[in-house]
Amino acid sequence: MNFSAIPIIARKELMDSSRDRRALYPLVMSSLFGPLLIGFMLNQIAGQERGAHEIKVAMVGREYAPILVNWLQQQPGVEVIAGPADAEAAVKDRTAEFVVVVDKDFAEKFRDSRPAPVHLYSDSTRLNARSKIRRIRSLLNRFNSEIGAMRLIARGVSPSVATSLKLDEVEVSNAQQRAATVFNIIPMFLILAAFSAGMQIATDSTAGERERGSLEPLLLNPVPRWQVVTGKWMAAALASMVGMMATLLITAYMLSRLPLEDLGVRYHLGQTEILLMILTLAPLALVAPALQIYLACFAKSFKEAQSYMAFLVLAVTIPGVLSTFYPVMNQPWMHPIPILGQYATASDILGGKMPSALGMALAAVAALALAGLFLALATKLLSAEKIIFGR
């Protein structure tokens, strides 16, 4: 059999769409937007974490508690500054992240070994101040227990008597969790790129062809319908593959430039991971344009096709959104299901887990079979008189 028409059609569709701004913008946007957003978010979290190590303690009534001020100044990265006149108002209107207020009778009570009053004003809804507030609270607690221990020793009592619990706190840092959430959306952006990068060619070469009335002349050439469909699909799949890979590489570059060690994250996107990611997501870049071509064949116009595509993109993000609520990702049954399977495997790779070869093979076979099915259905549609002549 002669397959020569397939590359001719694929080449024409690529040339045609490369001159189309509507095709190039989504390609560039989709491969830049995700990585930039992820980079921005991670950088924010890392910045906050670094910020917690260097805090300025706004304190009202420094003069009443020189001992506390001195002790705080000796802690690394801590600077005590004058507090605002109205502590509560300053925290409320966000001119201060937190304020420590020392009462007038601090020195007197401290001298008499009675609890000396200190107030900490903070706003727990302010996410970006949380780590600083946590730091000052733990500093105050440490001051409390150190002074308490010294007083016990001065009275000839072992401090361990007053310590009923030896609390060993294992901190699963908040910043690490937030960073992990950000990492979890990387697979979603990669899958979205696979769906959006080839979308323009898939719709313009089918629904657009119908809309312009150029489908009938095209089908007047002695080329079997399946070759027409395959050629268009190859062009769209190539764009989808390029978009997905560009997104992946830009993300990897972004991560290599970010101070991830500050976050203590165990994610890593090196050469092996990139290669595994491509192997995982490539089948999706083949099936997505096939589905889009099939759906777009029903549309009489480019605009109509685009409304179907928007719905498709929405459907693609559902597993990503669900995974944040139900963290039950990566069950073996997910592998053969397109999108879900790729999602699970990509999350594994990012988490440093080696994906199972069987799972990957199953996902690839399922995706290819589905791509073939969609192309066969599209071929059938393009042979229907209603589709060829219906305007």
Place this chain on the structure above:
Amino acid sequence: MIQASDLHKSFGPVHAVNGVSFTAPDGVVTGLLGPNGAGKTTSLRMVYGLMKPDSGTIRIDNRDVTGDPVAAQKHLGVLSDMSGLYPRLTSREHIRYFGQLQGVPAAELEKRMEQLMEILDLKSIADRRAGGFSHGERTKVALARALVHNPQNILLDEPTNGLDVMSTRAVREVIRHLKAENRCVVFSSHVMQEVSALCDRIVVIARGQVVAEGTADELIALAGKSTLEDAFVALVGLQGEAA
């Protein structure tokens, strides 16, 4: 040569083509003349294979191509009812794309492209994108891409519809040229002047059936009128009374 015999096609309850038969020999321009909605376009679509007849047969160059559109299309050049172009491709790219799909060898294709652009006066817009073309320019590019593989049989569905004088002349020139090369040309129109100026034989179609055929003079004599237009009205109307 194209032979259509007893073609039938229904769309739901509408019997669009109800037993159309005609023969278009080589070296002759055959005109399909009929009012709008008579079944001309549907008949042509069945000949070029994008519509499957409910019954009837189509033979092209003495080969039965009913139900085998790919075989038919190798020997056909078609300017169809819908002849949309790709707005981002140039004239030359349009012609080259279709030439490649028809399997014309590269060297021959370039030669043929130059030749067609010469005949159809497309040189000045050869490397311009089709997005801004006038109706006449679009029709000429569509005609060039339909003829790029040098087909023996040519089907033109209302090629001069809405064209200006210069473009109409260019299309007529091409049709005369094709006739001189002993090709089979089928030309559908509802415009009397076009048909009488170009066609050697006229097939009058009305209500999905062939109501008369012959030369312009034969049709005038058959209807007993003095002009082709009067003859046409009489022939089409006669069928209406009979039905």
